[in-house]
Amino acid sequence: MVQQIEQRHLDFVKDARKTFEENSEMHTYRNGTHDDNDTLIALRYGMDRDCILVYELGECVANFVQQTRPVPNPRNEVMKFAFEMEKQLSANEHKGGWKRDHHQDLTGFLLLNLEKLRHELIKIPPNRDKQEITKRCANIANFAMMVTDNEGNNNES
Known part of the structure; x- marks a missing residue:
C-alpha cells in the first residue's frame, strides 16, 4: 500500500x-x-x-521513475567476461599498470594475443584448450581497454 x-x-x-x-x-x-x-x-x-x-x-x-542516468545492467555473458578480464589484470598487477605504455606497445601485445588465440582456434575442437582461449580473449579485451583508457574518450587529459 x-x-x-x-x-x-x-x-x-x-x-x-x-x-x-x-x-x-x-x-x-x-x-x-x-x-x-x-x-x-x-x-x-x-x-x-x-x-x-x-x-x-x-x-x-x-x-x-527515471530519477538517475540510465545505467543498463550488463548481460550475464558480459559480466562473466568482465570477471575474466579482471582475473587477467590481477594476474599481471606486478607489471605496474598501463598508463605510461605507448599505444604501439599495447596494440602489439593485443596482436600477439590475437595470434596465440588464432593458433589455439585452428586446432581440432577436442584438442583446443578452452582456458587458453578464454585467457587470450580476456587479454585482447584488456589491451583494447588500455588503449581506450590512454587514448580514447575516457582519457581525462
Whole structure:
C-alpha cells in the first residue's frame, strides 16, 4: 500500500539519487545505519536502473521513475567476461599498470594475443584448450581497454 509522500521522503530520494549517481554499482541506499534514523530504504531498479523505489519499514512509499542516468545492467555473458578480464589484470598487477605504455606497445601485445588465440582456434575442437582461449580473449579485451583508457574518450587529459 502506498502512503502519503512527505518532504522527508523527497529529501531521501534526492540523497539516494546523488549516491546512485556517484556509484553506478550501488543498488541499495539507506538513510541510517542500524539506529532510529534507519527507517527508509531506496532500491535502484528498472531496465536502465534509473528508477528509485522507496520503502519505509517494509512499506512502499512511492515509485520515483527515471530519477538517475540510465545505467543498463550488463548481460550475464558480459559480466562473466568482465570477471575474466579482471582475473587477467590481477594476474599481471606486478607489471605496474598501463598508463605510461605507448599505444604501439599495447596494440602489439593485443596482436600477439590475437595470434596465440588464432593458433589455439585452428586446432581440432577436442584438442583446443578452452582456458587458453578464454585467457587470450580476456587479454585482447584488456589491451583494447588500455588503449581506450590512454587514448580514447575516457582519457581525462
